[in-house]
Amino acid sequence: MNIPNHPKTEKLQLTKVLHALSDPLRLELVKRLAEAKEKTCSTCADIQVAKSTLSHHFKVLRESGIAQVRIEGKHRYYSLRTDDLQQAFPGLLEAILNVEQDRW
Numbered sequence: 001m002n003i004p005n006h007p008k009t010e011k012l013q014l015t016k017v018l019h020a021l022s023d024p025l026r027l028e029l030v031k032r033l034a035e036a037k038e039k040t041c042s043t044c045a046d047i048q049v050a051k052s053t054l055s056h057h058f059k060v061l062r063e064s065g066i067a068q069v070r071i072e073g074k075h076r077y078y079s080l081r082t083d084d085l086q087q088a089f090p091g092l093l094e095a096i097l098n099v100e101q102d103r104w
Contacts, residue, residue, distance in 0.1 A: 004062060004069045006081075012065040012088040020064035021096060025049065026057050030080065033067060034097050038077040 020026055028047070033039055041054050058078055061067040065084065070077045085093045 004071070006062065006068050007065045009065075009081075009084040009087055012084065014089060016064040017066060017085070017089065017092070020060050020066055023057065023060075026061055027096070029057060029061060030066060030093075031097060033078060033080045034082075034093075038070070038079045040075055040077055 021030065025047070029044065032044065036043075041051060041058060044054060047054060058067065058069070058076075062069055062078070065081060065088075067078050068081050070079070080093070082093060
């Protein structure tokens with residue numbers, strides 16, 4: 001099994017984080033991750049996209065350093081890297097989460 005890559009906090013790059021946040025679907029996923037401790041792709045089944053598309057967006061969030069994944073059996077549990085993002089870019093995540101969806 002491949003172990004997912006998570007960039008270290010000191011290696012987080014603002015351009016990659018902002019790029020990941022530039023997609024409305026990924027913004028929705030970030031908002032949902034902020035509301036729950038962990039989520040799986042299957043808990044986002046109400047989002048009307050293919051599973052492969054949803055997996056791709058979670059991958060972009062992980063590779064940018066916004067989310068992390070924990071693998072348990074066949075399931076992948078995603079969560080926000082809140083502390084790491086706050087350390088690297090103080091206030092960014094809070095600002096993103098406070099933006100109303102109609103302004104995306």
